[in-house]
Amino acid sequence: MPQGSFGRIRAWNDFTALVPFAQATSTVPAALGNPLGDGWSLHGVNEGTTVSTVDEPGGVIAITTDTGDNDNAFVSAGTFSPADGGMECEFRLKIPTSVAATRAAVWCGFMETLSVATPVMPFETASTTTTYNTGGQAGFGFDSDATAIDWRFGAGDGGAALATKDANGTVGTALGIKAGATITADRWWVFRVEVDSSGIARGYLGDAQNDESGALTLIGESTAALGVNDQFHATVGIENRSGANEELELDYAYAQGWRDWDTD
Numbered sequence: 001m002p003q004g005s006f007g008r009i010r011a012w013n014d015f016t017a018l019v020p021f022a023q024a025t026s027t028v029p030a031a032l033g034n035p036l037g038d039g040w041s042l043h044g045v046n047e048g049t050t051v052s053t054v055d056e057p058g059g060v061i062a063i064t065t066d067t068g069d070n071d072n073a074f075v076s077a078g079t080f081s082p083a084d085g086g087m088e089c090e091f092r093l094k095i096p097t098s099v100a101a102t103r104a105a106v107w108c109g110f111m112e113t114l115s116v117a118t119p120v121m122p123f124e125t126a127s128t129t130t131t132y133n134t135g136g137q138a139g140f141g142f143d144s145d146a147t148a149i150d151w152r153f154g155a156g157d158g159g160a161a162l163a164t165k166d167a168n169g170t171v172g173t174a175l176g177i178k179a180g181a182t183i184t185a186d187r188w189w190v191f192r193v194e195v196d197s198s199g200i201a202r203g204y205l206g207d208a209q210n211d212e213s214g215a216l217t218l219i220g221e222s223t224a225a226l227g228v229n230d231q232f233h234a235t236v237g238i239e240n241r242s243g244a245n246e247e248l249e250l251d252y253a254y255a256q257g258w259r260d261w262d263t264d
Helices: none
Strands: 008-013 034-037 040-045 048-053 060-065 072-080 087-094 104-111 123-126 129-132 137-143 152-157 164-166 189-195 201-206 216-222 232-240 247-258
Touching: 008 072, 060 072, 060 232, 072 247, 087 104, 087 232, 104 189, 123 137, 123 152, 129 152, 137 189, 137 201, 152 164, 152 216, 232 247
Parallel strands: none
Antiparallel strands: 008 247, 034 040, 040 072, 048 060, 060 247, 072 232, 087 189, 087 247, 104 137, 104 232, 123 129, 137 152, 164 216, 189 201, 201 216
């Protein structure tokens, strides 16, 4: 098959432009999602608001869900396939208020199954049980319905957890691998997920409170592979766990994969 000069597929947005809605605010989402530019779209369940945050430098988008239980909003790009040379995504985000730790769930990473109008969290935790939804997935999340509320790295496929291990080689559980980052209001985290061409996923966290350098630290990796020929979306999302709205601030969104030159 012929090959051009642009094998790399990259989605990057620093959110330095006002979000492309009237007066930089809009209901969330439109029926088919809202383009944010540079390869990213915003979509979710029910309504809410989206604004550009202008009291912080460098471009920040603030996403607020509606007040209904399980209302959510997702930012996504893709799709990408591990078989084409691997894929990676990275997000810098924070939750402005402390109540999110008691009434919200947040996710960032790769997911195979993604509805535009009714997306669902790839994995969800209630008490001490984590449910993995359909399709492959690898990334970080927390859920205020969990008994122990922590950022965790997890991977799954076909409605079940994939085998994982932490940075020290300790085998993970279906609950996910604790990242050691407390859910604190108005604090930035950086999350990075890499999936190599064999389908093995690795999750990294940048957390200045635990490491003053802010360096990305390996939290965990899968020891069983995602489907290498499956198509994945790079995603970050927030979902209510009560009848109250919740807010997520996103500083940047990045994803990269490679072109399949053999596609007819």
